[in-house]
Amino acid sequence: MTRTAERMSTTRVRRDDGATLELPSYVPFDRLPHDFAHFVVESVLGLTWGFWGSIAHGAIFGRMQVVPRRRARWRSRAL
Numbered sequence: 001m002t003r004t005a006e007r008m009s010t011t012r013v014r015r016d017d018g019a020t021l022e023l024p025s026y027v028p029f030d031r032l033p034h035d036f037a038h039f040v041v042e043s044v045l046g047l048t049w050g051f052w053g054s055i056a057h058g059a060i061f062g063r064m065q066v067v068p069r070r071r072a073r074w075r076s077r078a079l
Contacts (some may be wrong), residue, residue, distance in 0.1 A: 001033045009033045013069065015056060020067040 001011045011023045011033070014056035026039070042050035060066070 001036055009035070013055060017048075017058070018069070021055065021060065022065045022067050024063055046065075048055070074075045 001009050003009050008027070009025045011025065013021045013023065015021070024037065025034050038050070039045075039052050042052050047053060051061075055061070055064075
């Protein structure tokens with residue numbers, strides 16, 4: 001989770017399948033990032049199909065972006 005200039009945050013997630021996703025947050029970043037609070041609550045309560053669990057299982061929501069794999073570009077250049 002990275003704070004942006006607008007007092008918001010952006011979260012990058014790398015799933016077990018190797019996909020990297022970037023998720024902008026539209027909630028002001030004060031003390032605790034909104035997405036981190038969701039992660040903690042879901043983890044503590046064992047909610048495997050909450051927001052983060054759904055992402056881990058392959059879901060892509062709204063404005064989430066799949067980040068291009070740099071390794072693939074490197075491999076392509078090497079070939």
